[in-house]
Each structure stands twice: as C-alpha cells, then as structure tokens.
Amino acid sequence: MLKVLRYLLIGLLVVLAGFPVYWMATTALSLNSELYGTGQVIWPQLQNLPELWRELGQVPIGLWLFNTLLIAAGGTVLSLTLGSLAGYALSRFRFHGKGLVGFLLFMTQVVPEALILVPLYAMFITFGLLNSLIGLVLANVGFSLPVACFVLKGAMDAVPYEIEESAIIDNCPRFSVLTMIILPLIMPSIAAAAVVAFFAGWNEFLFASTFLMDRGNWPASVGLASFVGQYETPMSAVMGAALVFSLPAVVFFLLIQRKIVAGLTAGAVKG
Amino acid sequence: MLKTIHRRNFLAATAVLSLALAASTADVSYAQSGEKVTLRIANSQWLDALRGKNLWAVVQKYQEVAPNVTLEQEAIPSAEFADKLTTEMGAGQGPDIAIMQEGVFYAMADAGFLVDVGKAAEGVKLNKTNDNGMIDGTRYGIAWQRAAYAMIYNKPVLDAAGAKVPTTVEELIASAKAASAKTPGVIGFSARHQMNDLSGWYMDFQSWAYGYGVNWVDKDGKLTIDTPEAVAAVAAFKQTYDSGIIPIGDSMPTQRTRFKEKHVAFSIDNSGGTLNIASGGALASADIGGAAMPFKNPGAHQQIFLGVSEHSKNQDEAIKFLAWLLTEPAQKALREASGPDALATDVPVSEAYAAANPWAPTFVKLAENSRSTLIPGYEVETMEIMRFVMQAVEKVILSNVDPKTALAEAQSAVDKQF
C-alpha cells in the first residue's frame, strides 16, 4: 500500500517537474495557426519537425550556443580555481580576518546583479573588456566563486587532516598538498561546484544583454530574449529555440548527476 | 614553493594576455585612420523579420555611393532599446548613429549625447515630421519614419458578422462582440493594457487621450493630469476593458500575431505594426481595413528620429550618411520598405500600393493631424509622467477605483515630483 502511494507521489512529482518541458516541445511542434487560434494540440506533432527546423535555421542558434558554452565553461574553470584556493584557506587555516572573509564571501550571494551593473560597465570600458566574452566571464565569476568556495570547503572539512599531515611534515608545499592530495579526494564536490558555476554562466542574462554589442557575441539567453520582437512572437520558433537552449544544460547535468549527489554530501551535512 | 611561484607567474601572464586580447578586439570597431570607415547604426527594427531585412537593404545602398564606408548593425530588442542606449551613451560608448523613438531621442539630446546634424538637411525640403528634431534652434535629429495610429479591422470577419465600422467606443464594443459571436475563436479587440508593456502602452494610450481632447499641459506649462477629458478617456478605456473584448494578459506582439492569424476583429495600432501584420501572416493585406479611430479628436503618432552620437569618432561621415538618406532615391527606396509611414520628405504612397493595401491610405490621412506622444515642454520626462498616468489606468481597470480618484492621485504624485 505504502509502495503504491510512493509511486503515485513520484508520478505526480514527475508530471509537475516535467510538464513545462513537455509543453515546450509540444508548442515548438505546433503551427502558429493552431497556437493562436484553433487550440493547441496536446500531443507533440512530429510531422511539423521540418518546419520547425526551417524556422530555427533562420537564427544563428549554433553561434549563440557556442558563445553560451564559452561563457559557462570559462566561468566554471575560473570559479573552481579561485574557489578551491579560498576553500582550502578557510578549511585548513586560521588567520586574521578569516571571519571577515567568510562574511564577504557570503555577502556576494545577496548582491543583486542590477546593483553593480553600471559601475561594472564603466570599469569594463576602462579595461577594454566591454563587448567581450571574457568580460562576461569575469563578471559572472564574482557570483559563482563563493558558492564553489563553500561547497569545496565543506568537502575539504570532511577530509581528515591526517591525510595531509604526513605530506606537510615532509615539507611538501601546501599548494601541492591541495592539488595532489585534497582535490582528487573531493572530486564529487568539485563536480557539484562545477555544475552550479556552469549553470550560473549558462543562464546569465542581465550582464550579457548589457555588456555585449555585437550580435555575433550574443549568448543564447540574449538571443532568445531578442526573439520576442517588437511586432510578433513566433511562438513555435521561440519554443524550439528555448528547447535547444535548455537541452545541453540538461544533458550535461544528466552526465554527472551521480557525482553531484555524492558531491553535495560532504558539503551539506557539515554546512 | 617554487611550483607556486611558477604557477602564479603563469596565471599573471595569462591574465595580462587575455586582457590585452580583449582590449584589442574591442578597438576594432572604431576607424583606425583616414580612408576606411565603419558606421554602427543602432535600431530595434533590425530585429523584425522581413521588415528589418528590407530596411537594412535600403540603408546598405549607401555603401554603393560611398565605398569607403562599411555599415554595421547594432540590433537591440525594442523592449530594451531605451535602457541599453542610455547605459551605453552614459558610459561614453554606443553606436555612431541611433534610430530612436521620439522619447529616447529627446533624452539623448537633453543629455548632450547628440551632435548638430543641420548640415545633412541643407537644401532639403523637410516636412513637418522633422519639426521635433529641432531643439532650441539646433537640429539634432532627422525624421526616419512617422507612424500614425488608426483603427484597423479584419474585413472578412466584419462582413461575416454584418457588423459596421464603429465611430464611437460603444459602437466598437458592439461590433467587436458581434464579430466574436459570429465567428467563434475570434477576439474582439486587441490593445495594450499592461504595465509590462509600459513603453508601448503609454504611446498607444495617447491616442485615446488625445481622442478625448486631452492636453497634458495647460497653456501656462503646468501639468494637468486630472482633467475631465482625461477622466473621459480613462473611463472609455475601462469600459472597453470590462466588455471582455480584449485578450487579457497578452502582450502586443502576441496580439499582433493573433491578428495575423485572422483571429482578431479590431485593433488600434500604428502603421508600422499594421505593416507587420499585413506581411507574411495568414491574413492577406487586402483583407485589412483601416478607419479613423472611434474618438472625436485626432490621435497620436510614433515618431522615429536618426541622430548622430557625440561619442562617435566618425561624426562627419555619419552626417554624410544622413544627408544621403534625405536624397530622392534613398527616400524612394525607404518608402518601399516603410509602408504608409510618413518620411522626412514628402514621398507619396504609390497608387498601386494603396490599391493592394486598402488600409494604407487611412494612415496617410490620419498622419496629417496626429499629435506627438510627447508632452510639450516635458519631452524628456514624458515617460515618467505617463508612468503615473498608466498606473492610474491600471488601478482603474484592475480594481474598482473610479477614474477621477485615480487621476487625482496621479496628479498629486506628478506635482510632488515635478
């Protein structure tokens, strides 16, 4: 009995979580005349696939996705690098200002992007970073670095000191201790932090739409938003593009989801 | 320790290198020296399917007469155009030439971001659509297009219902309801009605306001929000909203798409929006009818100006482009891509066009008496002022505040701030 209830619950959750995506697919495969008039068909009409393909071909979605990938990947690498440094420092050392550092790192999570938009914009002009993907990466990392730091710190906290102790006594430089001993042990958490950073970069809209001027530099978030034109919303094409935009992130997620679950273990419990 | 030092150096070098790379790529869009020049033109219309392509093709013709110039698009979605341009210009960046709605144009001029383009207009017979481009005796903008507002309708749907073309708001509601009743799935009337759509809504609403004889300033230059005419206009809008003929919650782009798919009976739209509706949808252009709006007085128009940026490194070249745009061949080409919009010089709509698009002549006629959406004397602040007005309208249509009370509140809010 309990089992049946449990399966029912799972079924309900799956519907709640998955329906919007299902609907994206269905809408993408519908014709405008159905969407705006006679009533949307609730099954995906695969016969409209060629039409959808044609509509999508009219926008540089491949280029947009490539830009998004660069931004997300760049941000992930930088966040993990700086985050592991900070995480290790907070986990293993006591030093003056440690409390302040922890506080500052947390504070970044409450800063709305809109608030630093304009000063950042002015700064990027001075550095010549405007209209460049690198600038976007730098702006995004400010927000994902602290998250990476906390996740990794939590994981490092769970690693017993004895493991590095002998290496340290042997005069192994702390940096090597970090890279060669600690990091390999917390791979799952690194994966988790990577996912968070990757998604933040993949998703990002405000900075991208403000700092980039060339259409060739647009990531998919900005490209998708531009679709909602002044004069019409070609809903099926929009949904098709939205799906294409969402899919890679979902796939990436699926590939490392086991690691993520294990990875957040160390972090959350000690959290 | 040694390893740490090496790694740090490497990191530092990479950082410097990438910053340098980024800086160098950012410079490329500016002219290096002498001959080859690149002009960046910002416009939200570049993003419109079909229309954007046609307009850009017209603009690109300039490259034939001036081969040393390369034209580049800066495409900004219309919802973000004002924000984006403001941020860019405020930071000393931005395009060389901007194609902007009147309100944005005024804001840019007021902030000192536009240069005198009087030279471009020398010897050209400019019509009155260029009047507002002259501020305090200096010409900062050339007219690009003027899109008047009119009422449009789906002819077959109307004929099927035997409904007549309305001349008052009550008749509009009646005809719209008749049309919906006769053809199921047809929406009666499409109009903006949400604060989400503010930048478009306040302009659309000016047609209602002006239609009821509203003046937002009196002859002494004081802002008059709470006037009997305004109350009448808001009440009329509320009546329309309450009648259920408007598709609540749809943005205007969605409503326009519905119109294209033959699912809307009436709308009040400008000629630009109508041109888009008439192109490439299920509804044929010949089936769209145009008429005067169901108000007593003339309505509004949207005016778009071209301006040259103060920050541009190629101001002279940009002004030359503007001058070329005002020549007869360019204006003729622009006419073909602009439907019945009024241009900077008088270029009549061809008879063939008028025949194929029966709604076009209506817009041309209404453009003769239409008024600017901006408030005289408060051009730069118009959107802020109208924000209070539209908030009042929103209150009236969503809760049961009566128009007079809401407008009185708006008046005191406006008085406090201005």
Next chain:
Amino acid sequence: MTGSKIRNGMTRLVPYAFILPPMIYLMVFMFWPLARQMYMSLTNTKIINPNRGRFIGLGNYERLFDDPAFYLSLKVTLLYAVLAVIFGVALGVISALAIDRPFKGRSIVRAILLFGWAVPNVAASLIWLWMYNDRSGIFNRITEFAGIGRFGWLTSIDLALASIVAVTVWQVAPFVMLVVLAALQSVPHEVREAARIDGADGLSTFRAVTLPHIRPAVQLASLLVCVWSIRRFDIIYLLTGGGPVGTTSTLVVKIRQTAFEGHELGMASAYGAVGLVLALAIAAVHYLAEQRRMKWMSR
C-alpha cells in the same frame, strides 16, 4: 635553527597566499563596484550621466521611506521569499524522500525532477508565460474543462504573486532536493535498518534518525533559497514586469525600474542598499543561530 625560523615565518604567510587571489578578484569585480554604487545612493546621479551626480546625503532615503511604493515592495519581497522557501523546501524535501530508496528507472526520474533547475531563466519564463496565457494557455484550458472558469494568472492582483511563486518553486525545488538527497544518502543504512528492526515505524524512524541528519542540509538550502529570492530578477521581470499594480515588484525589480525607467541611479542604489541590508540581516540571524548551536553542541 635559523632555517626552521624562516620556514615558520613564511608558514604564517601561507594562508594569505591562498586567500589573496580570490579576495583580490572579488574586491575588483564585486566589492569596489558595490561600494561605488552604495556611494551613489547618497547622490542624485542620473543614469544618463553616471559621473555627474551631486552629493545629497540621505535625501534619497528620505524620499524612499516616504514612498508607499517602497513599503509595498518590501512587503512583496518578504512575502515572496517566505513563500518560495516554504513551498520550495517542502517540495524539495518530499522529492528527496520519495526517490531516496532505489527503484527501477530512478535515474530517469531524478533527471526529470531536475528540469526546473536546468532550464535557463529566459526559456522558463517564455514557457510559463505561454502556459499562463489567458486565452491560449494550457492552465486555463484545464480549468475551463474542469468547469471552474478562466483565471488571470499573471494579470489579476490576487493571483500574480502566487503564480510567480509557483514558477520559483518549480525552479528551486530540484536544488533543495539534491542537497537533501545528498544528506539522506549519508545516513548509514545500518542505522535506519536498526531502527526499523527495533520496531520503530516509518514516521518515528524519520523523526529520530533521518530528520536530524538532514536538518543542516535543509537549513542551508532554506537560507540559500531565501537569500536568492531576494536577489531573483530575471523570472519576475520577464513574467510580470513587477505588475499588476506593483503586486510582484520586489526590491530588485524596483531597482531596475528606478534605474532604467526612472533613470535615477541614486535612488535605485538606495533601494539596493535596503535590499542588501535585509538579506544581510537574514544571513546574520542564520549565522548567529548556527554559532549558538555549535557552541551548545561542543559544551
């Protein structure tokens, strides 16, 4: 002797070697702009000329505290955050508990449950806008079919905030689920088995064994969801733009409106300052509670 003294001296600097690169980075790209922006709240800067503002002291704040729209946005922000946390965490915990034990097809189920978090904001807002659409949206088709009529999900004063919360919960629950799942899977199975063998039923097992194990995870997730809600912009702005009649205008939405539509950077920064203080207050409360719990636990 000397060698070890030098080494000792250097060792003291090592933590700084680690913490400095990230902190310098944050100083440049986060805190310096933030400080500049906060200073701007004391000026009357307009966005069109960010360098020409005049210092006006607390003028913006005076106007702010006088404005009913401000108090409305404060209320909306708090309400939004609280609802998002309650429902988001609840759904996340339930999801985690539901799929904790292995079953056939669990990977697929888990993948689907993650959709909300994986789908980017812009795409999510577009589909939810379409589903909430008054005339063509699926939700109204369902309610009409069920005979309860149509609703203005995003346009009615009573429903708009709830609709936004629903989207937020959809996006946030997967994250909570992951965090709680991770904690759940660290509960040694032997412990759970032991409790069950001892005759404890499901609910008691849950309360005595599972709950304490996941409490820190739930707390962390709650705090993050709360704080992110105060910060969330994209979804709200894209769905309702802060309307209708300001019922979904959180502080961040007000910042955007004041800065870019009202063109007043100084005032927008004042809004931002309040938002910042609010979030920090919440974080401080959590932090202090944590400290007290740690102290109590290590007695």
